[in-house]
Amino acid sequence: MQEGLHQLKYQKRIAFADGLSRAWNQVIASQTMNMSADYLLPVPLSIQKLGVRGFNQSWELARRIDCAPHIQQSPYILKRHHYSENQAGNPLVNRQTSIRGMFYIEPIHIDLLAGKIVVVFDDVMTSGATLNEIASILKDNGVSRVINWVLLRTSRPT
Structure with a gap:
């Protein structure tokens, strides 16, 4: 599956x-x-990374996931500020500190999330810093529970 994900993410082969x-x-x-x-x-x-890549690989995977019909799938609620460096290859300590404050919720959606259970989907989890930061942001804004789903997990964070 790793090769398929690399084809999707880095070779822009959306069919994967x-x-x-x-x-x-x-x-x-x-x-x-x-x-x-x-x-x-x-x-x-x-927005900058999306412009370069042309698509969000996590959304392309998440939107195709079979889940209960009452679960709303949306790429517009969570947002990310631009970070000039890639996380890939960054040491664990740098990943944890550089990701702080990187995510936010579109203000028009905050009330919708109050008391809700949210599943966050990512293509790959390395250190867990990204998912932890997102979970904190969601909970700070009233989400009652956050569940993380990832397609692949790296074998050993660096």
């Missing part, structure tokens, strides 16, 4: 999102169809 999400659905969807959640949100890219 179908195969990767199909694999997810075959393995995981039966366990999540009846779960209690209100929103499924992808980890966002900054």
